[in-house]
Amino acid sequence: DADVTQTPRNRITKTGKRIMLECSQTKGHDRMYWYRQDPGLGLRLIYYSFDVKDINKGEISDGYSVSRQAQAKFSLSLESAIPNQTALYFCATSEWTGYGYTFGSGTRLTVV
Amino acid sequence: DAKTTQPNSMESNEEEPVHLPCNHSTISGTDYIHWYRQLPSQGPEYVIHGLTSNVNNRMASLAIAEDRKSSTLILHRATLRDAAVYYCILRGTLSGNTPLVFGKGTRLSVIA
Numbered sequence: 001d002a003d004v005t006q007t008p009r010n011r012i013t014k015t016g017k018r019i020m021l022e023c024s025q026t027k028g029h030d031r032m033y034w035y036r037q038d039p040g041l042g043l044r045l046i047y048y049s050f051d052v053k054d055i056n057k058g059e060i061s062d063g064y065s066v067s068r069q070a071q072a073k074f075s076l077s078l079e080s081a082i083p084n085q086t087a088l089y090f091c092a093t094s095e096w097t098g099y100g101y102t103f104g105s106g107t108r109l110t111v112v
Numbered sequence: 113d114a115k116t117t118q119p120n121s122m123e124s125n126e127e128e129p130v131h132l133p134c135n136h137s138t139i140s141g142t143d144y145i146h147w148y149r150q151l152p153s154q155g156p157e158y159v160i161h162g163l164t165s166n167v168n169n170r171m172a173s174l175a176i177a178e179d180r181k182s183s184t185l186i187l188h189r190a191t192l193r194d195a196a197v198y199y200c201i202l203r204g205t206l207s208g209n210t211p212l213v214f215g216k217g218t219r220l221s222v223i224a
Contacts, residue, residue, distance in 0.1 A: 004155075033211055043156070043214040050209070058211065090155045094212070098203065101148070101212055103155025 003027050004104035006091050012110045013081050021076045021107045023091030030096060032074040034058075034066060037088040037106075046089075049074055081111040116200045121219045124190045132185040132218055134200030142205045145176060145183045148214075149196040156199065156214070159185065195222045 004025045013019050025032065034046040045058030047066040055066060063085060067075045078085055091104045117135040124130040136145065147159040160167055160174045162183075167174040173186040187194055199217040 035214075040216075042216050045211050045213070048211050092155065092212075098209065098212075099146075099161070100158055101156070103157065106153070106155055 002105065003102050004091055004093055006089075006104035006107050008107060009105065010108045010110075012112060014112055015082055017081050019078045019081055019109070021078075021089055021091075021109070023074045023076070023104060024072050025074075025091075025093045025102070026072065027093050027102055028071075029093040029102075030071060031094045031098070032068070033092040033094070033101075034064075034074070034076045035090045035092065035103075036060065037090060043090065046076065078109075078111075081109075083111045085109065086111050116202060116215060118198070118200050118215065118218045120216065121221065123221045123223060124187075126192060126222055126224050127189050130187040130190045130194070130220065130222075132187070132198050132200075132220065133182065134184070135182045136200070136202055137181045139180050139202060140204065143202040144205070145174065145180075146201045146203050147172070147174065147185050148199045148201065148212075150199070150217070151193075151196045159198070161203075190220075190222045192222050192224060195220055 007022045030051045033048040035043040037043045044060050046064050048056050049068045052068050065077045089107045092101050094101045144161050144163050146161040148156040149159050150156040160172050162174045175184045197217040197219050199214050
């Protein structure tokens with residue numbers, strides 16, 4: 001099994017719908033992250049969490065929310081999806097030092 | 113974290129060595145040089161990191177200039193599976209609380 005598992009792998013949803021992307025990890029790391037990747041723009045940070053009680057906004061948090069249900073689980077929600085949120089979404093974990101990031105395989109989200 | 117500069121793209125023939133450069137003229141004495149790569153349709157993966165001395169692992173070698181203002185990631189024998197975007201990132205010893213920030217990296221194409 002992968003160290004960081006993202007579900008679903010692909011999702012097509014309609015404008016205005018609420019959607020949740022899920023991430024679970026078996027690395028035992030406290031730190032988890034959500035990134036978004038658009039073609040030609042690289043990865044941008046949406047939200048991050050250093051432990052279960054800690055949630056921090058990243059560079060592009062507007063229109064997104066997160067939930068850290070447990071050390072191993074970190075979910076990303078789009079409350080009302082819009083087409084410009086069409087992108088590839090990655091979840092990652094890291095050691096407490098901030099080194100050794102491990103990424104999931106990504107969720108390709110299309111908002112129509 | 114200090115800024116890095118990488119070429120947008122590079123090309124290599126299969127089974128030949130590849131030298132991927134990274135300039136970081138504003139690097140501080142406590143900044144580590146990290147390299148990640150992102151294979152097509154996958155999340156980034158850690159490759160290697162170093163501070164001052166050259167480093168080797170099973171994936172690659174990292175050569176760091178004596179003045180530390182530049183470094184080179186060396187793939188000793190490129191394969192088609194090495195075609196990816198390679199990111200050079202500086203991380204200070206105190207940056208554990210700062211999430212990883214990705215630039216645009218270098219897109220490496222490997223020709224059979």
